[in-house]
Amino acid sequence: MKRFIHLGDEELARKHDWRLLAEEDGIAEFGAGRLPDEMEFIAVERKRGKWGFVGYSERCEPASVRRGLAAITWSLSPDQPRLNPGTRSILVDLGPSECSSGKPAAPRLQRPEFREQNGALLMSLWLRPLPRGFYTCEGIFEPPVRIKLPERLGQRRFLDGGTYPPRAPNS
Secondary structure, three states: OHHHOEEOOEEOOOOOOOEEEEEEOOEEEEEEOOOOOOOEEEEEEEEOOEEEEEEEEOOOOOEOEEOOEEOEOEEEOOOOOOOOOOOOEEEEEEOOOOOOOOOOOHHHEOOOEEEEEOOEEEEEEOEOOOOOOOOOOOOOOOOOEEEEOOOOOOOOEEEEOOEOOOEOOEO
């Protein structure tokens, strides 16, 4: 890693404590630091038998991955009444996803995944992938999606479980 963290006299990243996070198809990603705020990432690629620098990021938002797909973020819809112990369903606005040529994301929404962690109810959302092809990036307005909770919310906090660490949904 030493040769990838220096360009000339400028130090681009920390010198120590790098960990291999992922390696696939000749690309390796390394991370160093404490999640979520102090993490740095470097990607390197193997071409013609040599490793070369691909990219560097001071800030990354780790996401839950299921069957090769990263979770999307979501927020409570402005139309969602205030959450209370009796809440059984919620209205959510789906977060940004990949470019889709103006096709809405809601029809590709997979079944939500719920889990409990430290007294909170976490919800993670994924989209079915788009068919192979090229897509333009067009902003569209999507109405909120109603999602049924597995049971009443009770006294639990409600968090976006697709991010690390889980966080309160932006409302």
